[in-house]
Amino acid sequence: xxxxxQSPEALRLQEGESSSLNCSYTVSGLRGLFWYRQDxxxxxxxxxxxxxxxxxxxxxxxKATLTKKESFLHITAPKPEDxxxxxxxxxxxxxxxxxxxxxxxxxxxxxP
Amino acid sequence: xxxxxxxxxHLIKTRGQQATLRCSPISGHTSVYWYQQALGLGLQxxxxxxxxxxxxxxxxxxxxxxxxxxxxxxxxxxxxLELEDSALYLCASSIPTGLVYxxxxxxxxxxxxx
Numbered sequence: 001x002x003x004x005x006q007s008p009e010a011l012r013l014q015e016g017e018s019s020s021l022n023c024s025y026t027v028s029g030l031r032g033l034f035w036y037r038q039d040x041x042x043x044x045x046x047x048x049x050x051x052x053x054x055x056x057x058x059x060x061x062x063k064a065t066l067t068k069k070e071s072f073l074h075i076t077a078p079k080p081e082d083x084x085x086x087x088x089x090x091x092x093x094x095x096x097x098x099x100x101x102x103x104x105x106x107x108x109x110x111x112p
Numbered sequence: 113x114x115x116x117x118x119x120x121x122h123l124i125k126t127r128g129q130q131a132t133l134r135c136s137p138i139s140g141h142t143s144v145y146w147y148q149q150a151l152g153l154g155l156q157x158x159x160x161x162x163x164x165x166x167x168x169x170x171x172x173x174x175x176x177x178x179x180x181x182x183x184x185x186x187x188x189x190x191x192x193l194e195l196e197d198s199a200l201y202l203c204a205s206s207i208p209t210g211l212v213y214x215x216x217x218x219x220x221x222x223x224x225x226x
Contacts, residue, residue, distance in 0.1 A: 045217070049214055097168060100155070102155040
């Protein structure tokens with residue numbers, strides 16, 4: 001069964017304290033892995049798509065990496081405005097299955 | 113470019129009633145997906161529509177249904193509402209990007225069943 005697990009569930013960082021969020025996945029075949037940011041009561045905001053092991057994508061203070069079993073979202077020198085829930089999702093390589101399987105997210109709080 | 117829009121923002125219904133939620137995709141996107149995000153749970157896939165047809169559905173009962181119109185907008189209907197249907201309902205639209213379908217989400221409709 002396809003599964004996505006994110007850790008930790010919650011993370012509190014001081015402003016400027018870098019860290020990483022983990023997303024491990026077990027799928028029959030990976031078409032793509034996605035990272036989203038979600039603010040309370042709002043829809044997820046698209047951040048990155050990763051296709052294959054070894055790939056890296058960067059955007060401002062965020063960098064996403066992918067291996068054959070997991071993905072990491074590295075946050076460098078975070079600011080309070082980076083506080084949000086970060087969601088990982090996978091799209092499996094299966095005909096007729098374009099939907100995303102989501103993890104339960106990591107709730108990040110950055111303290112000034 | 114306008115993003116995915118959803119209406120209404122909030123909806124309050126009584127158990128047993130029916131709810132109708134609406135979604136307009138990003139211009140040029142032909143696929144629409146519906147997800148449920150209940151409190152404390154992750155996003156759960158409900159339905160996928162493409163070119164007016166239902167292509168796939170998640171593990172939800174038949175009282176969750178919908179349709180896609182010729183302009184690619186979509187409607188989600190929930191019949192015989194139950195208390196546990198209270199959740200944020202999210203719509204996403206997509207377009208093929210290489211081998212994957214990147215999905216862009218709307219702001220959601222908060223459904224409260226009392």
